[in-house]
Amino acid sequence: MTLLKEVAAELIGMFFGDARLAFALLLLIAVSAALIELSGLDPLVGGTVLALGCPVLLIANLRREKRAIAPIKRSAA
């Protein structure tokens, strides 16, 4: 039972290591899919949103980490 729990935790951790980033990605994929399937625009518009949106989300997530570190400095000072 413990082994099964650990396998399940490993599988969840593989994809949702950082929940905020994971949910932002799922939202971006949903928006891209809607642009490709429903908007009537050139499908490449949706593809471009996906291809450029992912790196933007990564950088935004790391910037957020930076802001999370800053209070450590203030409290240490």
Added chain:
Amino acid sequence: MLIWSTAAPAIGAAFLASVVEVVEAFTIVLAAATLRGWRPAALGTGAALALLASAILLLGPLLNQVPLHALQFAIGVLLLLMGMSWLRKACLRSAGVIPLHDEDAIFAAETAQLDGAARRHDARLDWIAGMTALKGVLLEGLEVVFIVIAVGAGGGLLLPASLGALLACALVLVVGMFVHRPLSRVPENTLKFGVGVMLSAFGVFWTGEGLGLDWPGQDLALLLFVAIFLGAGLAGTAIARSAAMEVAR
């Protein structure tokens, strides 16, 4: 017929990702073997490999039943989630925000844990060592299996991707047999960064294909995605590093 320009990225991604995972599994198996000999460690490893093989044999045929576009989309989304997670963690480790993965420290911790268990239940120690090896290989192996399926199944490249993973296993085993200690000099974070870039690039590619998109340049679009994620990873690392350096000052 195998086209190398298509197969090489799948082989490369599966090989590099598998090296990272197999090195981690090797450390745990080595800790079990050092304390109780190779027999329980080998039995645990064998049992884990048998479980993984059973999972592949059971789930493999199901993949053929899934429509290609749905399979590509599902794999693309999972690859994006996994690749971006690896890339984020590699950026944070590279920037010094979170500590690097240390195989020597993990080996010491596993050995100490098994040693503690030895004092409490001496008679069951072979069983505990075997289970430790089984768990380590099973958990790390799951990631290898997923990566092989993910980079291979969407484009009919399961065999080349499996070849990449097998080469990684063989390489780690051969090197491990010679050095007989944790492989702490493998540049694990650099590999993880590179694999994160490749998995994310594959993720965008397959998600788009799954949605019916024809990327301009076909497979060559992958190179553009690799460049985009590489740039984002390097920029993200620089941002996180500047924060870590401010804290250090």
